[in-house]
Amino acid sequence: MADETPVRVVLAKLGLDGHDRGLKVVARMLRDGGMEVVYLGLRQTTASIIDAVEQEDADVVGISMLNAGHLTLGPLMVDALADAGLDVPVVIGGIVPDEDRPILAAAGVAGVLGPGSPAADVVACVQAAVAGRGH
Amino acid sequence: MVNSDSRTDSGPGFRTLSGIPVDGVYGDGPLPGEFPYTRGVHAEMYRSRLWTMRMFAGFGTAGDTNARFHDLLRAGGTGVSTAFDMPTLMGRDSDHSWALGEVGRAGVAVDTVEDMVDLFAGIDLGSISTSMTINGPAPILLAMYVAMAEEGGVERSLLSGTLQNDILKEYQAQKEYVFPPRPSVRLVTDVIRFTTAEMPRWNPVSISGYHIREAGSTAAHELAFTLANGFAYVEAAMAAGLDVDDFAPRLSFFFNSHNDFFEEVGKFRAARRIWANWMRDRYGATDERSLKLRFHTQTAGVSLTAQQPEVNIARVALQALAGVMGGTQSLHTDSHDEALALPSEGAARIALRTQQVIAHETGVANVADPLGGSHYVEWMTDEMERRATDVFTHLDDLGGGSILEGVYAGIESGWFAGEIADAAYRYEREINAGDRIVVGVNAFTEGNDAERARLLRIGQETEDLQLKRLATVKQARDDRAVADSLRRVVADAGNPTTNLMPALMEAVTVRTTVGEIVEALEGVFGTYVEQAVI
Structure with missing residues (x-):
């Protein structure tokens, strides 16, 4: 990742969960961290997120869920991007128990951000996900 | 076992731990129970009746949640409160494509009356009050509750409880809306008309600041937005032809109790004073019960930390104490593991025990409004009222003299959501910069790596079970009756002066699903689709 082109991030709430406080805070943290944020908002599907990734030429997808659906929806997002031929990493934000992290990692999720993550960690996590593309 | 909210347990009278007799209230008027009720809605407050210890629960299938309700009632809880899963909150059946991965995960799945039957099995609905946190599809869930109770032999007039049914705060904060604001408010008034006529012990709306605060607002905005929504419902119901004193006594409120103890107490006291004055002076209410703001409190879920989760027990206790010092009528205490997962049974019990310690060991329930007269608390109460009044003036201007129209305008322009998001970001930046200390998060972090307690997990089997159950109900029902019921729902919905509740009662009775309706x-x-703004 070169300094001259800012990282482009698509942020979305995947599924029905309406808790958008965390995702909006993350959007501002990433923007303040020099990234370009495409905020899709609520009730997105894997298809609508993929459309946005293609249109916006995004480097990374951030999805948020506080509804305990991450083990289903996280891998679903990773697989949908792969099926669409997109090498774009997925970062999940929300309430994810520690023991689920290796399961999500094994499923190809590039990073997990829990509640209260400091801005520096949020930016670093997204940067690391982008740097790890193609691995 | 002390198992009630009556004060028969007070033993040696109202004395301190060391035996000093104490009066029920101190200070000059207006006293608790006197207009404008700043000091409380009852003269005796908790001397005559403790707050209701109403624990919010819901996960998995209706049977799973029913078991938790029974655990909580056995442990001394005095009411139950239902959390529905995300598909139900959004009015979708468990077999809808959107429901994938969400069935029973963050609440209980309810598709038909049959699930409602399982959910409240073995609970005496004539004596236990229940609460249902549902908004977009609220009238349908109320219809299901009534149908379930009447099929079980309890008449609707005997049912006591609360339907959240507060759609305005969904567009502002919680975001679980289905239809656009105006038809949704018509549904709210349909419920108010229905319960006013047929369910005298039911609270048709719980006007909720909780979610506004959780989404990130300040305390003053929680207070202001919530009361503005309350005024909006009053205006809508009066416009629908109801007399204010016929329905206002059953309006109830729901606030958050966060970490800043005195700010919270001031907020609760100001809420009562503002409501009483506005209901009397602006809306012409004369029934004393219309002027009294009664509220439920829940401790601030958003304040709980994943780091050193046991510390949350202390946070919850202090927040709960603020709710009691503020004169709450009922209280839910959060479980300390909620930043990690859904509340486990053990954590939910500690949360309930926290309320019992406050009620029975600390002595704070012996005197009404014990903080009244404190220079700081009275100043904070006034300050909260001043800040809320600024918001009412803004909304009144936006709405051309109507708070209801002002609230619609604020929703449509994204004003509420923007104010909330700004405050949320300010708060995070303060924590990030270290200007605000959160124990275990940005200070005192030794011990953060300690082993974690057992968490509640909802597996795939819940979804499988629920899908099977829904299929069975659909197979056994009369398809023609279902189709007829849906035609009537559509016809009645198209006529804005027809109350939709009778059509909904008919539909749920023949096992039409939430999603179909x-x-x-x-x-x-x-x-409704909101404009996404950050």
Whole structure:
């Protein structure tokens, strides 16, 4: 990742969960961290997120869920991007128990951000996900 | 076992731990129970009746949640409160494509009356009050509750409880809306008309600041937005032809109790004073019960930390104490593991025990409004009122003299959501910069790596079970009756002066599902999509 082109991030709430406080805070943290944020908002599907990734030429997808659906929806997002031929990493934000992290990692999720993550960690996590593309 | 909210347990009278007799209230008027009720809605407050210890629960299938309700009642809880899963909150059946991965995960799945039957099995609905946190599809869930109770032999007039049914705060904060604001407010007034006529012990709306605060607002904005929504419902119901004193006594409120103890107490006291004055002076209410703001409190879920989760027990206790010092009528205490997962049974019990310690060991329930007269608390109460009044003036201007129209305008322009998001970001930046200390998060972090307690997990089997159950109900029902019921729902929805509740009662009785009814209504009302702004 070169300094001259800012990282482009698509942020979305995947599924029905309406808790958008965390995702909006993350959007501002990433923007303040020099990234370009495409905020899709609520009730997105894997298809609508993929459309946005293609249109916006995004480097990374951030999805948020506080509804305990991450083990289903996280891998679903990773697989949908792969099926669409997109090498774009997925970062999940929300309430994810520690023991689920290796399961999500094994499923190809590039990073997990829990509640209260400091801005520096949020930016670093997204940067690391982008740097790890193609691995 | 002390198992009630009556004060028969007070033993040696109202004395301190060391035996000093104490009066029920101190200070000059207006006293608790006197207009404008700043000091409380009852003269005796908790001397005559403790707050209701109403624990919010819901996960998995209706049977799973029913078992938790029974655990909580056995442990001394005095009411139950239902959390529905995300598909139910959004009015979708468990077999809808959107429901994938969400069935029973963050609440209980309810598709038909049959699930409602399982949910409240073995609970005496004539004596236990229940609460249902549902908004977009609230009238349908109320219809299901009534149908379930009447099939079980309890008449609707005997049912006591609360339907959240507060759609305005959904567009502002919680975001679980289905239809656009105006038809949704018509549904709210339909419920108010229905319960006013047929369910005298039911609270048709719980006007909720909780979610506004959780989404990130300040305390003053929680207070202001919530009361403005309350005024909006009053205006809508009066416009629908109801007399204010016929329905206002059953309006109830729901606030958050966060970490800043005195700010919270001031907020609760100001809420009562503002409501009483506005209901009397602006809306012409004369029944004393219309002027009294009664509220439920829940401790601040958003304040709980994943780091050193046991510390949350202390946070919850202090927040709960603020709710009691503020004169709450009922209280839910959060479980300390909620930043990690859904509340486990053990954590939910500690949360309930926290309320019992406050009620029975600390002595704070012996005197009404014990903080009244404190220079700081009285100043904070006034300050909260001043800040809320600024918001009312803004909304009144936006709405051209109508708070209801002002609230619609604020929703449509994204004003509420923007104010909330700004405050949320300010708060995070303060923590990030270290200007605000959160124990275990940005200070005192030794011990953060300690082993974690057992968490509650909802597996795939819940979804499988629920899908099977829904299929069985659909197979056994009369398809023609279902289709007829949906035609009536559509016809009645199309006529804004017809109350939709009778059509909904008919539909749920023949086992029409939540999702089928919501989709039929979307055909008439449309579906709301918000403008995404950060």
